[in-house]
Amino acid sequence: MSHSHTFAVTVTAITQVTPLIKHFVLKAADGAQMPSFSGGSHVVVVMKGATRVYRNPYSLLSSPNDLSAYEIAVRRADQSRGGSVFMHDHVTVGMTLQIAHPVNLFQLDKLALKHVLFAGGVGITAIAAQLEDLKMGAVPYELHYSVRAPDHAAFADRLLARHGDRVRIYHDSAEHRIDIEGLVAAQPLGTHVYVCGPTPMIGRVLASARAAGWAESHIHWEQFSAPPVGDPFDVFLKKSNVKVSVLPDQSLLEAIEDAGVDAPYLCRGGVCGECKCRVLEVDGVLVHNDHYLSPEEKASGTLIMPCVSRAHGKNLVLDL
Numbered sequence: 384m385s386h387s388h389t390f391a392v393t394v395t396a397i398t399q400v401t402p403l404i405k406h407f408v409l410k411a412a413d414g415a416q417m418p419s420f421s422g423g424s425h426v427v428v429v430m431k432g433a434t435r436v437y438r439n440p441y442s443l444l445s446s447p448n449d450l451s452a453y454e455i456a457v458r459r460a461d462q463s464r465g466g467s468v469f470m471h472d473h474v475t476v477g478m479t480l481q482i483a484h485p486v487n488l489f490q491l492d493k494l495a496l497k498h499v500l501f502a503g504g505v506g507i508t509a510i511a512a513q514l515e516d517l518k519m520g521a522v523p524y525e526l527h528y529s530v531r532a533p534d535h536a537a538f539a540d541r542l543l544a545r546h547g548d549r550v551r552i553y554h555d556s557a558e559h560r561i562d563i564e565g566l567v568a569a570q571p572l573g574t575h576v577y578v579c580g581p582t583p584m585i586g587r588v589l590a591s592a593r594a595a596g597w598a599e600s601h602i603h604w605e606q607f608s609a610p611p612v613g614d615p616f617d618v619f620l621k622k623s624n625v626k627v628s629v630l631p632d633q634s635l636l637e638a639i640e641d642a643g644v645d646a647p648y649l650c651r652g653g654v655c656g657e658c659k660c661r662v663l664e665v666d667g668v669l670v671h672n673d674h675y676l677s678p679e680e681k682a683s684g685t686l687i688m689p690c691v692s693r694a695h696g697k698n699l700v701l702d703l
């Protein structure tokens with residue numbers, strides 16, 4: 384996947400669903416059906432700001448059985464690089480955006496005897512479409528959805544209407560906390576677990592399942608990192624013979640793309656490995672922010688994931 388594989392969509396509806404989350408409905412600009420996808424997929428949305436282009440991944444939360452439109456939801460992150468703020472403040476109904484074709488890095492396992500899903504906050508967006516796939520099948524499933532307060536429970540009414548008592552909602556503010564350890568321990572053999580949410584929640588689910596002796600193949604999680612801001616630095620792309628300056632609020636991958644070089648990616652969140660790139664020279668240190676490279680690979684200084692990682696120093700040369 385690269386930024387050249389995108390198609391035009393029109394924003395047909397925008398709704399504020401919680402104090403921080405907006406919901407967007409996107410239809411193909413040419414009126415055609417949207418490309419098919421499965422629950423757990425995401426798309427990359429390309430946003431052309433006044434001075435720069437943002438490319439952010441967002442989960443598809445609409446039903447994979449309805450290809451008349453896609454739905455995404457965006458949590459406003461004021462302290463980040465600006466993509467979510469752009470979606471909140473500048474995207475309006477009727478606007479055209481470019482999006483990449485869906486990619487699924489968070490698939491349901493077809494052999495599971497039961498599915499138990501955990502979502503925290505905006506993590507529900509990665510799970511909502513999986514629930515729609517599960518509703519069409521015969522395998523039992525249940526969702527445990529944790530939010531900080533009732534007014535932050537995005538899509539709660541819709542989830543309860545669609546899935547009834549298969550959905551449990553927990554509110555931190557009411558001391559109504561989710562018993563992850565107890566829930567995981569109580570699952571029958573053959574269950575697969577899925578989690579998307581804040582880092583501590585993912586950690587608790589993984590630790591609980593491992594402590595209960597679950598096989599790694601039965602444990603599924605999605606945690607895209609947003610590229611952090613950092614110092615500006617320059618990079619030379621040797622194969623392309625292009626010098627690129629990376630701005631503080633720009634990812635290395637975005638800077639490479641803006642220079643017209645077609646770099647590979649899938650998740651843009653440091654988990655899939657698709658953007659892995661060889662470092663030929665570095666005068667300074669690599670700042671690794673991904674979940675993909677091993678500690679040894681990071682320490683070697685020879686590899687970098689440009690979607691989330693950057694450099695701190697004078698000079699970086701990549702095999703790109």
Ligand code: FES
Pocket residue numbers: 647648649650651652653654655656657658659673675688689690691
């Ligand atoms: S695009 Fe997936 S790790 Fe960079």
